[in-house]
Amino acid sequence: MKQKLFHKIKLDDKTSQRELLRFVASIFDPLGIIAPFTIRFRKVLQAAWNHGPKWDKPLQLDENSDFGNLKKELSSFQDVHLPRKLLNEIPISSIELQTFTDASELALSAVSYPRIEHIDESVSVAFVIGKARVAPIKRMTIPNLELQAAVYGAQLAQFVKDEMDIKIHKQVFWSDSTTVLYWLRTPEIRRRIFIANRLAKILDVSSAQDWFYISSTRNPADDGTRGYNIHQMHVNSRWLCRSVVKQTVRQCIPCRRMIQEVAAAQMADLPEFKLPRDNHQVFQTTGLDFVETEWVFNPPAAPHFGGSWERLVQIFKLSLYKVIGSRTLSDDILWTLVCEIESNMNSRPLTNVTSEINDPLPLTPNQFLLGRASVNYPPGLFETQKVTVSRSWKSAQELASHFWKRFLCEYIPNQQTRSKWNKTSENLKVKELVWLLEDFTPRSLWPLAKVIEIHPGSDGVVRSVKLNTPHGEKVRPFIKLSKVLTNK
Incomplete structure (x- = not known):
């Protein structure tokens, strides 16, 4: 779906401040789609105002010439259409809001583009909003103007995040001012009130790690401060073109490190x-003759290579840290605590725990290590004469066979699930x-x-x-x- 940006505008032949102001005020461009062109009118208006308010008197020669050229551009301009649809049918993986800022002696500019990554690893970028305004009449240094443009960009990005119905997962800002980036990365240094106040506004809605450097030749916000001819106003212009954002992110090594x-x-x-x-049953060959075994070690910083047993190491450490804290224990107390933690860990269920009273109890490591679910011995006294060796052996074998079947049917399948990295x-x-x-x-x-x-x-x-x-x-x-x- 596409929408016409704007229609041809009829202009009077008058060239006064009143006519110029009337025209500038009549432009309705809330998204700033043609901001690089309309900023030229605003520059002429500010230059005329600097000579004092003369509403109905003709503009000075140079101002009249600039305004006349702008009117001629409009009279020969053809309608432009721009796609309105921001998202396509492919499900979204993440959205980054890329915002560019720039400033010159005459104007400030900011423009934002959502960079959308889809689950099929494709990337799309769209123009969402751009703004350009004239610089204050009171002269300011370029670094201060660039800082003001950064405030402008931070506020514009926050506006987009507040107004859009889709979640923005990350925001990235670009500026061609190394001075502004240095100020943002050294907030601990005391600055003048003007700088400190604006840094606070920027860091209130972003962090220093969100800001990166971009050269002026690649900065689309540079179009908003310089302005361009109306005939350059088309969907492939740098201001509206989506490829510039893709190229900037792909070629910028520091920003790729961050995102x-x-x-x-x-x-x-x-x-x-x-x-x-x-x-072969479980634990059948544990601890036997490893002289000819070829050991394969996990790489450093890769405990996940150990799988379930490394997870148990983590659980044990966390339990130990939480119980001990900063206290110092004697050997006996520490040994007792380790045994208690071991007992609890080996009592954990390996299979599903159901709420049905008639279902068998879940398997636990203790049942394989000790032959019973608990480390405690069963209560009661038994006469030795009533327990024969053969009956005891058959009972143990039957119990082991029962555990083994349940181990194969209930526990092993659970070890093949992939909750991530799939x-x-x-x-x-x-x-x-x-x-x-x-x-x-x-x-x-x-x-x-x-x-x-x-x-x-x-x-x-x-x-x-x-x-x-x-x-x-x-x-x-x-x-x-x-x-x-x-x-x-």
Whole structure:
């Protein structure tokens, strides 16, 4: 669906301040679609006003010439149509609001584009709103004007977020002023009141990590401050064109560091050694002759490689930390506490717990380790004469067989579910550049690394790699990496 932007406007032959003001006030462009053109009228009006209010007197020669040229452009201008539809039928994965700001001695400008990523990994960008206004009559330095434009952009982005019915997952701001970016990244330094107040307004609706540098030649907001000829007003212009946002995000390495998703390899199948075969029962060969065993170690910073047992390590640590806190325990008390935690963990259900009273109790690790659900011995006294060896052995075998069947039918299938990492992704390749995720380190400080060796699994999926980093070679899992360049 497309809508006509505006129709041809009839202009009087008069060239006075009144006529100029009447025309500027008559333009209805709430989305700022033609702001790069209308800002030229506003500049002429401000220049005329600087000579004093002379409502019905002819404009000065240069002002009259500028206004006459603008009227001629309008008289020969053809109607322009712009697609109104912001979203297509493909389900959305995430939406980033990209906002560009710029300032010159004569004007301030800001323009916003939603960058939409879809579940099929396609990306679409659309013009949503743009604004341009003349600079204050009182002269200001360029850095101060750029700062005011940044406030303008932050407020514009907040307006879009408040008015749109779709969720904005992330906002990104662009400015071609390194001074403004420095001010935003050093809020602890005391500034003049003018600067401090405007920094507070910006940081009230955004963070310093949301702001990035862009050169003036690639900044679409630069059109809003310079202005352009009405014949440049078409859907492929930089102000309305969507490709400029895609190119800017793709080519800007620092911003990709901030918005790039962390890599995630598809979760592997359940290892074969965990599946029953040849009637081997659980724990049958535990602890036996590992002299000829080839040990395969997990890469550093990859506890998820351990699967369920590493999850138990985490549960044990958390339980220990929560109970002990900052206290110092004696050896006996610590040993008792560890045994209690062990008992509770081994009493956890491995199969589903139902509310039906007649259903069998869920399997627990204690039933395999001790032959009973609880670490406590069963109550009661039994006469030795009434318990024969053969009867005791048959009872134990029957109980073990019962546990084993339930283990195969109820527990093993639960180990093959994939709650995450269930999509295939492109494998990393040797010589690819990645960012190395480090704990307790912000994205902006993630080091750059180069893949020098890949370690694919039996299914061909790469889940760990060897990297060449600024601090030497390191082996890291796939989920601790973020690609620098992707096909998006």
